[in-house]
Amino acid sequence: MEPLNENELNQMLRKWEAPAAPPTLTSGVLEKRESSWWRWLLTGTVRIPVPVALAVAAVVAIWIYHSRPAAPHRVAQPGTVSLADFKPVRQLQPVVVTGGQK
């Protein structure tokens, strides 16, 4: 069977017409346009390259590590002094030390 020539093919192709966009397309786009930003905030996704994600994760980890509250320094409490067991000496025996000899 002999194929169509260029002119005949062009004539044939022109016979296939496409419809115009339906009105529902306009209403659909305009409706979704109104809600697109908050909808995106709820359901949207963001593509991040892996190296960037790893770098961000490392920075966040370092920041968290350095910004944690420091352990409080322990201050020694002064010991309590009780005089309950204190007993006065019975007899005072003074010792005089002179020149390192008794």
Place this chain on the structure above:
Amino acid sequence: MTDNEFKAAFEEHKDAVYRFAWRMMNSPAAAEDIAQEVFLSLLRLPGRFDPSRGPLRSFLLGITRNFVLKRWRDENQWEELADEHFVTHPISIERSEIAQIVAEAVRGLPLLQREVLILAEYEELSLEEIARAVESEVGTVKSRLHRARENLRRMLAPLKPRNSERSEVSHGTAK
């Protein structure tokens, strides 16, 4: 992109986007879904359009093409996309109107041939604009278009007017 700029772009290009999706998908519902997605993606990422790289129309048709391709891949996971050596047989003309036969023939082309043929013949994009839209070289587009037309000439051979009808066709019944 301001609200008014978006509305103007939508009004100006909605028919071209819908027509292209409709011819590619063979489904009004799918074409409408795709056209919606195209304009919403323009709204979300207006910065992706660079006027120095070509007109908005071919940019939008390029996005349309990507959505069509995505759907096609979802539905035909195991089919080869680039069927470069596809050769068709004449189609039956007994059961359909000419327009339906032409539609069937175009939709019977491999996807990569179909898209360049539709963009060239029906949306009247230049080869450079088509190349940008389908992310290929101009030479590749040219050869796909040539193969698409060769295939169609064979597929539509049964519609070839007889000698007595030739003069009528050559004067043109098309718009």
